Amino acid sequence: MARNLTLLGIESSCDDTAAAVVRHGPGGPVILSSEAVGQTSLHADFGGVVPEIAARAHAERLDVVVEAALVTAGVTLDDLDGIAVTAGPGLIGGVLSGVMLARGLAAARGLPLFGVNHLAGHALTPRLTDGISFPYLMLLVSGGHCQFLLVEGADRFRRLGGTIDDAPGEAFDKTAKLLGLAQPGGPAVEVEAEMGDPKRFAFPRPLLDREGCDMSFSGLKTALLRARDTLVAEKGGITLQDRRDLCASFQAAVSEVLAIKTERALALAGEVTALAVAGGVAANRTVRAMLETVCNRAAVPFVAPPLRLCTDNAAMIAWAGIERLHAGIAPSADFVARPRWPLDDTAPALLGSGKKGAKA
Numbered sequence: 029m030a031r032n033l034t035l036l037g038i039e040s041s042c043d044d045t046a047a048a049v050v051r052h053g054p055g056g057p058v059i060l061s062s063e064a065v066g067q068t069s070l071h072a073d074f075g076g077v078v079p080e081i082a083a084r085a086h087a088e089r090l091d092v093v094v095e096a097a098l099v100t101a102g103v104t105l106d107d108l109d110g111i112a113v114t115a116g117p118g119l120i121g122g123v124l125s126g127v128m129l130a131r132g133l134a135a136a137r138g139l140p141l142f143g144v145n146h147l148a149g150h151a152l153t154p155r156l157t158d159g160i161s162f163p164y165l166m167l168l169v170s171g172g173h174c175q176f177l178l179v180e181g182a183d184r185f186r187r188l189g190g191t192i193d194d195a196p197g198e199a200f201d202k203t204a205k206l207l208g209l210a211q212p213g214g215p216a217v218e219v220e221a222e223m224g225d226p227k228r229f230a231f232p233r234p235l236l237d238r239e240g241c242d243m244s245f246s247g248l249k250t251a252l253l254r255a256r257d258t259l260v261a262e263k264g265g266i267t268l269q270d271r272r273d274l275c276a277s278f279q280a281a282v283s284e285v286l287a288i289k290t291e292r293a294l295a296l297a298g299e300v301t302a303l304a305v306a307g308g309v310a311a312n313r314t315v316r317a318m319l320e321t322v323c324n325r326a327a328v329p330f331v332a333p334p335l336r337l338c339t340d341n342a343a344m345i346a347w348a349g350i351e352r353l354h355a356g357i358a359p360s361a362d363f364v365a366r367p368r369w370p371l372d373d374t375a376p377a378l379l380g381s382g383k384k385g386a387k388a
């Protein structure tokens with residue numbers, strides 16, 4: 029990795045329009061810029077991301093965000109060694125907006141172009157932030173993804189398991205909705221949970237009786253809904269303390285399932301350099317503490333990149349492009365945008381489709 033490489037990354041697969049410039053030289057990688065414009069307010073009235081609104085917003089903002097990323101980085105298109113763009117999985121209108129812009133820029137400037145899998149971006153981030161070596165185990169836990177990946181190389185991922193229905197972030201968001209808390213639900217539920225009793229409600233720990241590390245989170249929200257409705261039927265409503273206890277009990281169930289399944293995933297993975305996490309749910313302190321305990325027990329380092337790089341961003345896409353260049357993978361403008369794109373083609377397809385788009 030001796031030569032300086034500077035890549036522009038573009039990400040528009042969900043509800044963040046993002047662009048970043050990452051440079052890699054002898055001293056390691058440096059994120060020269062990482063710009064993002066979110067769309068929370070545009071979708072706020074609809075209870076989820078509306079694909080058509082997302083696609084239009086991406087198309088309107090991408091050029092501005094790319095320009096801001098170049099300006100902040102202090103580079104021009106002439107300084108770039110290539111462009112990497114998210115080519116899937118995700119909401120196809122948004123993905124296409126990014127891919128078309130990247131294709132245009134690459135063609136106009138004769139730059140190498142990489143169509144990057146969004147999940148590969150997440151999965152390779154711990155190498156950008158912490159420089160860890162292959163192979164490592166990655167747990168992706170966000171509003172749209174939930175899977176264990178054994179990361180063996182820049183383009184070698186083995187999925188060991190994942191959710192068969194909702195992602196945990198979705199479950200947090202639905203819980204918040206059922207209890208009248210703000211969106212995104214994860215942080216709101218966490219705050220309530222801090223003041224609640226995690227043992228008051230015995231919520232299910234689904235699929236623990238099934239071997240391996242697949243997970244299920246959709247039944248949890250049904251259990252929570254029942255518990256809430258029982259309280260309402262008994263007392264005519266729920267108190268603030270009831271709500272805190274519901275949140276704490278829900279959070280305990282999610283954390284415990286993630287921890288137990290992580291233990292199993294580590295056993296399946298064999299020798300690894302670390303357990304790394306990515307995704308918004310990895311910000312949850314209870315989840316994090318339980319995963320750290322699992323890692324300590326297994327004597328495996330726990331790596332959690334800073335939250336802004338754990339959630340959707342374009343630096344991870346630029347970095348995935350750099351990783352591909354270093355691995356000798358040839359760039360190609362000849363890729364297709366894909367709404368679904370499993371990282372591991374050999375693993376059985378995951379069921380369900382998250383509110384933020386299809387799961388890979």
Ligand code: KG4
Pocket residue numbers: 042169170171172173196197198200201212213214215218306307308309310311312313338339340384
């Ligand atoms: O990775 P992310 O920003 O976006 C994608 O889903 O791609 O993750 C967002 C998800 C939301 O569902 C949000 O409720 C959840 O992560 N989240 C949390 C916390 N912060 C964000 N869940 C639990 N605890 C948190 N502190």
Ligand code: ZN
Pocket residue numbers: 146150170173339340
């Ligand atoms: Zn993501």
